[in-house]
Amino acid sequence: MIKKITTILAATALTASLFIFSVPGTQASASTQAKVNASILNIREKPGTTSKVLGTFKKGQVITAIQQQNGWTRVSFSGKNGWVSSKYLLPVKAAAKTPAKPATVTKPATYYVTAIALNIRKAxxxxSTVLTTVKKGEAVTFYEKKVISGKSWGRVKTASGKMGWASLSYLTSKAPAKPASKPAPKPKPEPEPSTPTAEPDVKYYVTGASALNIRKEPSTSSSVVTAVKKGEAVTFFEKKVVSGKSWARVKTASGKTGWASMSYLSTKRPPAYSVSGKTIVIDPGHGGSDPGAIGKGKTQEKTINLQTANELKLLLQNAGAKVIMTRTSNTSRKLELSERVAISHKYKADVFISIHYNSASDDGATGIDTFYDKTYGNEAELAKSIQTELIKQTGMRDRGVKTAGFYVVKYNKVPSVLVELGFISNPNEEKLIATKAYQQKAARGIFNGLNKYFD
Known part of the structure; x- marks a missing residue:
């Protein structure tokens, strides 16, 4: 067995001759440095591909390996332990500088907060997630120290009994001087005084708005300095409450400083959408004097076309896309097909979507189709992406992707498709497609398909 292992190690000397991960089932006697050799490496709760994913490492990241077991390596990250596949790790020589190991204090010590408010974090x-905050001058019990990326952190316990990690830059062992007794000041009327953040350069992300105004002063009546799109980050400096509303003084990525409503800011990064910044023209079919198809239950196609288009518009705008509607009313004049195409060309759309519901002489016809044309380019990829996501969201019969000479796609010089989202001529399907719940699913399917297409 020893000869066999020696032979294998000799054959792979360039990659793992001195690496502890070469021998399955062994335990590392001491922590070892290793480099990630995968684009993204999952950190799992237990050694196995079916185990829960706790986080990820990026390619080239140097990690500390603690233990190896049957092709899996136990690693330390953010104060926790997890497992990664050994085959995606490469050995590295000991670095000139290595992160300091946690130094456990033999006897718990009392430290005092020097910041106005100090965040106590999970790791x-x-x-890392903020568990609680401790005010200036209050005491915490200090247990151990850990250096992360050159910054010192202390594991502490608050007076309320919560355990977590705090920056040692804002802790001191020297007790604060007791202030001379003074009569309590009368509370000041709003606006309340600014509260500087305990930790500078905290990142917040724009959420809940497609674009957030950054204003000169903390008030909706103040002039707008600039705007930040949904998902983009700003640097948070301080908070101020004015008339019961919280405002944050922030700095944008372009370097502009101002005030933003905290109702639209979050420390959690929102999911990114590839439709952000794209111009999408939505064409609700028919309209005005043209009702389109009419079901036996008296449902008019023009009505549900517009309802579905409005649901799609909302999704796209919230994701940061620019949306142009060819029509916004059922009572306005009938829009000619050439006019719809002209709108697409005028706004130089990235994509044109024409929304329809189908009709057939066969009452049993059912399902969804997506049509495209090859005149100005092959939009097959766009059509396939939208059709696939529509079926996923609605669960309807997949009638497939097809070419067709519909005017709005044949003469459109931008990527364009026409979707038929169900049969209004089928009494059972008519009842379903007339509901808001179905129209929202259909809109979500188109939305997901667009993101897939632009990604």
């Missing part, structure tokens, strides 16, 4: 790092 050592400014990106």
């Amino acid at each position: 050592p790092g400014t990106s």
